[in-house]
Structures are given as C-alpha cells and as structure tokens.
Amino acid sequence: MDFLRPDTLAEALTLKAQRPDAVPIAGGTDVMVELNFDHRRPAALLDLTRIAELRSWDADDGTVRIGAGVPYTRIIEELGERLPGLAMASRTVGSPQIRNRGTVGGNLGAASPAGDTHPVLLAAGATVEAASTRGTRLIPATDFYLGVKRHALEPDELITAVRVPATRAPQQFSKVGTRNAMVIAVCSFAVALHPAQNRVGAAVGSAAPTPRRASAAEEFLSAELTSTNQWESPKPLLDSVKRRFGELVAEAASPIDDVRGSAAYRKHALSVLARRTLGWAWQDYSGKVA
Amino acid sequence: MRVNVTVNGEPRQADDVWEGESLLFLLRERLGLPGSKNACEQGECGSCTVYLDNTPVCSCLVAAGQVQDREVRTVEGLADGDRLDPVQEAFVEAGAVQCGFCTPGLVVAAHDLLDRVPQPSDPEIREALAGNLCRCTGYEKILDAVRLAATRKAAPQESGNR
Numbered sequence: 001m002d003f004l005r006p007d008t009l010a011e012a013l014t015l016k017a018q019r020p021d022a023v024p025i026a027g028g029t030d031v032m033v034e035l036n037f038d039h040r041r042p043a044a045l046l047d048l049t050r051i052a053e054l055r056s057w058d059a060d061d062g063t064v065r066i067g068a069g070v071p072y073t074r075i076i077e078e079l080g081e082r083l084p085g086l087a088m089a090s091r092t093v094g095s096p097q098i099r100n101r102g103t104v105g106g107n108l109g110a111a112s113p114a115g116d117t118h119p120v121l122l123a124a125g126a127t128v129e130a131a132s133t134r135g136t137r138l139i140p141a142t143d144f145y146l147g148v149k150r151h152a153l154e155p156d157e158l159i160t161a162v163r164v165p166a167t168r169a170p171q172q173f174s175k176v177g178t179r180n181a182m183v184i185a186v187c188s189f190a191v192a193l194h195p196a197q198n199r200v201g202a203a204v205g206s207a208a209p210t211p212r213r214a215s216a217a218e219e220f221l222s223a224e225l226t227s228t229n230q231w232e233s234p235k236p237l238l239d240s241v242k243r244r245f246g247e248l249v250a251e252a253a254s255p256i257d258d259v260r261g262s263a264a265y266r267k268h269a270l271s272v273l274a275r276r277t278l279g280w281a282w283q284d285y286s287g288k289v290a
Numbered sequence: 291m292r293v294n295v296t297v298n299g300e301p302r303q304a305d306d307v308w309e310g311e312s313l314l315f316l317l318r319e320r321l322g323l324p325g326s327k328n329a330c331e332q333g334e335c336g337s338c339t340v341y342l343d344n345t346p347v348c349s350c351l352v353a354a355g356q357v358q359d360r361e362v363r364t365v366e367g368l369a370d371g372d373r374l375d376p377v378q379e380a381f382v383e384a385g386a387v388q389c390g391f392c393t394p395g396l397v398v399a400a401h402d403l404l405d406r407v408p409q410p411s412d413p414e415i416r417e418a419l420a421g422n423l424c425r426c427t428g429y430e431k432i433l434d435a436v437r438l439a440a441t442r443k444a445a446p447q448e449s450g451n452r
Contacts, residue, residue, distance in 0.1 A: 001309040003291055003355040025353055029333055032351040035310045036331040045309060047356050095421020096399070097348045098333055181420035182334055 002044035009053045009131070012158060015046060017133045020155035022046040026054075026069050027101035029094065030110045046158075054105070054160065064166050065129070068105025068159045075104065083164050085120040085171030085190055092116055092173070095181050105159045108144065111151040111210075118145065118211030119190035120173050121162065122203035128152075129161040136160070145210035169193045170284040172277035175205070176261075176269045186261040189249065189273040191281055198226045202245075202274065207253035207266050217248035217274065234286040237279065245278055246271035295357045297321060298367030304354075313352035314338045317364060325365040325394045336422030339395035340364045346402045348421075365394035368401060377401045380439035381432075388426035396422045400436045409440055 004022055006012035016022060022044035025031045034040035048054055054069035057079065064082050066075065072090040076099070080087040086104070093099050093116050107115040108128055120126075121141040128139045130153055141162075144152050153159065171192040177183030188205035200221045202214040224241055225231060255266035293304045293316065304320040312331075317323045317340070327337035331350045338349040341363035349362075368375040374382070377400050387393050396419060403410055403418035410418065415436050424432060 003309040003353070005355065005358065025356070028351045028353055028356070029348075032312060032353060033332045035353075036312060036350060041310070045353060045355070047353065049356050094333065095336065096418055097336060097339055097346050097421045098351075100345045101347050101351060181417075 001042065004044055004046045005050060006046070006048075007050050009051050009158075009160065012046065012048060012051060013131060013133045013156075016158055017156045019044050019046070024048055024109060024158060026103050026106050027071060027098075029098050029102040030106060030112075048105075048158070059166055062166050063163050065161050065163045066104060067161050068108075069103055070105075072099035072102050072104075082166040083124070083171075084167070085124055085173050085192055086117060086164060088171070088173040089116045089120045089175075089188075089190065092175055092180075092183070098182075104162050108151065108159050108162065109153075111145055111149050113145075113148060113208060113210055114185045114188075114206040115211065116173075116175065116185060116188065116205070119188050119203040119205040120171070120192070121164065122211060122213050123190040123192040123201035124164050124167070124171065125192075125194075125201060126162055126164040128159060129163060130154075130157040131160045132157045138163070142213060145212070148209045167192070167194075168288075169195050170281040170288070172281045174273045174277050176273065184260065187253070187255065187266040187269050187273070189270055189277060191274070191277045193281055193285055195231050195285070198222060198231050200225070202249060204249060204253050204270055206260075207255040207270055209254075212252060214249045214252035214274075217245050217252060220248055221245050221278070232289075234282065234289050236286070237282050242275045242278055246275040249274035291355060293354055293358055295359070296361045297323065298363055307354050309353075309355060311354045312350045313340070313342070313354050313357055313362065314349040316354040316357070317349060317362070323364050323366050327391050327394055329391065333421075334423070335392070336395040336399060337392050339398040339422065341398065341402070346399055365398055368397065375401060376442045377404065377435075377439045380435040380442060384431050384435035384438050386427065386431040386435035388424075392422060392424040392426075396424065396432060400432075400439065403436070404440055404443060408443060410436070 004015050023042040024046045026048045054067040057066040072093050075090045107117045126141045128144050173190045175185040175188035185206040187207045192201040202217050205211045250267040250271040255263040257263050293307050329335045329337040333348045333351045340349045
C-alpha cells in the first residue's frame with residue numbers, strides 16, 4: 001500500500017489522476033474502520049489533511065462554501081446561524097472525538113444511506129463541488145447519490161467543497177436511534193423552509209438505498225402553504241396537513257428490514273419525524289414573521 | 291514508511307510503519323506507549339482517545355501516516371513528572387476506576403473538557419464524555435471525578451489541605 005501525502009490541492013488532484021485507485025482519507029472515521037477490520041485493502045491512501053485549502057469555509061452571495069476538510073465541530077461552532085439544519089445534523093454525528101475529525105466531505109465520499117448530513121443537504125438544496133485536473137464541476141446533491149455507498153464522482157475526482165444556501169428561515173433535522181450519542185440513524189429526516197421561493201424542502205435518510213428527497217411531500221406542502229397565503233401570514237398548521245405531509249414523506253422511503261429496525265417501523269417513524277419537525281419549523285417561522 | 295511525530299513533547303521516529311496502520315497501533319506497538327487502549331477499533335468506545343494537535347481524537351481512526359510532523363499527547367503525557375494531573379487525581383479519589391480499561395480515554399476527554407469549560411454543567415460533562423464507554427462503573431463515579439477535578443482546578447490551594 002502507498003501513503004500519498006500531498007501538501008496542496010493541485011498536488012492532490014495530480015496524484016488522484018495518476019492513481020484513481022487511491023482512497024482519499026481525511027478524518028478517517030469511515031476509512032480507518034474499513035482498514036482496521038480488514039474490509040478494504042486499497043492500493044493507496046491519499047491523505048487530504050495537510051491541504052489548507054480544504055480546511056476553510058467562506059460565505060458570499062447567499063451561499064456558504066464549506067471546504068471538504070472542515071470538521072463537524074467547526075460547522076457546529078461557526079456555522080450554526082447561517083446553516084441551522086447542517087449544524088443540527090452535525091451535532092448528532094458520533095461523539096466529540098468523531099466530530100473533531102469527521103467532515104461533510106467524508107460523509108459525501110462515503111455516501112452511506114445513513115450519513116447524517118445527507119437529508120439536510122438535499123432539503124437545503126446544496127451542491128457538491130468536485131475537482132480533477134480536468135477542472136471543477138458542481139453536482140446538485142439531488143444528483144449526487146447513485147446507490148448504496150455509490151456517488152456521482154469520476155475516479156479521478158475529489159470532493160473539494162459543498163455549497164449550501166445560507167438562510168435565516170427555519171430548518172430542522174431529526175433522527176431515530178437507540179441513544180443520543182454514537183448512533184447510526186435508524187432513519188432520519190430534514191425539512192427546510194424556503195419562503196423566498198414559496199417552497200419547502202424535505203428529505204429522508206437511512207430509509208432507501210440512497211438518501212432521497214420526498215418530492216411529493218415537498219410539492220403537497222408548498223402548494224398548500226402558497227394557496228392559503230401562509231408564507232405572508234402564517235397560521236397554525238392544520239393537523240390534517242401535518243399528517244398528510246408525514247404520510248407522503250413515509251411514502252417516499254423504500255426501507256429494508258435490518259438489525260437497526262424493520263421497514264415498517266422506519267416508515268412509521270419517518271411520518272412522525274416529518275410531522276414533528278414540520279411543526280417545530282413552522283412555529284419558528286410563524287414567530288419570525290409575526 | 292517512516293513516521294516522525296512529536297509525542298508528549300518529544301520528537302519520535304518509527305520505521306517500517308505499515309501504510310494502513312492506525313496511530314493507536316503506532317503508539318502502543320512501536321513507540322512503547324500502551325496507555326491508550328485498543329478496544330473497538332471503530333471509534334465507538336473512546337478508549338484510545340489522545341490529543342492530536344490539541345484536539346481529542348480516537349487514535350484508532352487516525353492513520354499513522356497522518357501524524358507526520360504533528361503533535362500527539364497521550365494519557366502518559368498528562369502528569370507532570372510524578373505529580374498526577376488534577377483529573378487523574380480526581381479519578382483515583384472519586385473511585386472512578388474499576389477495571390481501568392476505559393480510564394485513559396475518559397481522562398483525556400475530561401482533561402480536554404476542563405480546558406475548554408472550567409466549570410461544566412452536568413449536561414456538558416455528559417456530552418463531553420458521550421464518546422467514552424465504561425462497562426463497569428455506571429458512570430456516576432466518573433461524573434463525580436470530573437466535578438471534583440473542576441472544583442480542584444478552580445481552587446488549587448485546597449489540594450494542599452488534603
């Protein structure tokens with residue numbers, strides 16, 4: 001095995017072009033588990049932790065660009081106001097030690113259906129920045145996840161950043177697990193209000209081969225809120241609306257039975273999570289508009 | 291491969307390090323520092339917690355090659371010579387140790403917490419130690435130890451009266 005240790009992004013991209021079989025490693029919270037348990041023997045590891053460009057974030061034009069190497073701890077501490085949903089999901093990742101190392105870039109690279117940040121990235125309308133020696137391209141999160149642990153990157157590409165629209169509108173994330181820390185989601189859900197576009201974003205995690213948007217639920221709720229003029233003058237949501245939203249979210253999922261939970265449980269839990277998180281987000285929004 | 295790293299303030303060097311090896315293996319098997327414990331090897335238990343550039347991490351999830359030119363501080367590096375760190379003293383006095391396997395990781399995690407938050411609330415202590423599993427104590431004595439260490443550090447003159 002080779003251990004490749006680039007100091008700059010340009011060097012890393014050159015190495016990845018030469019060695020498409022090299023596995024990128026940053027926080028190591030997924031890659032090292034596979035190595036420790038002999039589940040994976042890559043021909044090379046490409047260490048990204050020495051690359052300063054990947055460890056910063058910046059904000060302009062209403063978008064926050066988070067370098068792929070920014071750990072969850074910094075997202076929680078530094079971006080909670082601009083990206084409330086992503087910060088919320090980041091708080092639920094692993095433990096302090098894991099959050100000190102793990103990154104959104106790594107969450108995307110692993111592309112596990114259970115990854116905590118995926119539902120938020122989908123609901124918020126994030127874009128993944130992928131780079132190679134051929135150039136940089138932007139992949140909408142909606143097009144990024146292709147299958148269980150499969151994503152849209154080419155073999156010579158690295159994830160350099162994720163771009164998330166900054167917002168003052170409410171976002172919520174919730175996940176089900178056996179306790180509060182160190183939990184792989186049984187299922188998870190994120191909702192993001194987009195009042196400027198009269199639209200709601202909603203997505204499920206750990207309940208299908210990929211994280212996925214709940215499009216029918218998004219359309220139902222967006223139409224309901226817009227047709228009743230509630231973006232301008234919000235009123236308490238009818239139970240029937242919240243319930244229907246939850247049902248449509250559950251219908252968006254295609255979960256399996258596994259050690260963490262049954263498919264039926266996941267669907268039920270998702271409808272509850274959707275109803276609750278929408279209630280919290282809407283209450284927050286109503287307070288802000290009033 | 292060769293790895294050069296500063297451990298507990300001293301420059302160290304290891305040769306023939308396997309590229310897929312963890313920092314934990316490097317510390318325990320090559321550098322003779324068995325304080326950090328090897329249990330789950332997947333970041334679940336926190337027994338291998340060390341400081342990497344002053345940030346607590348699970349050393350089982352850091353590739354050895356990633357610590358080249360960096361600074362690691364292990365549980366062995368917390369005491370000042372023969373004088374235990376106040377967190378270590380508090381663990382002894384509060385009876386926060388039973389089998390002792392989780393203790394090094396908990397000590398490092400608690401040490402970091404008190405550096406950042408000198409007077410933590412109980413929820414803050416629980417949150418800071420959420421990544422460290424203990425299967426003996428039920429955690430109550432561990433929480434006592436962290437509270438005791440916080441009190442001691444706030445009023446160091448009291449430790450002379452014991």
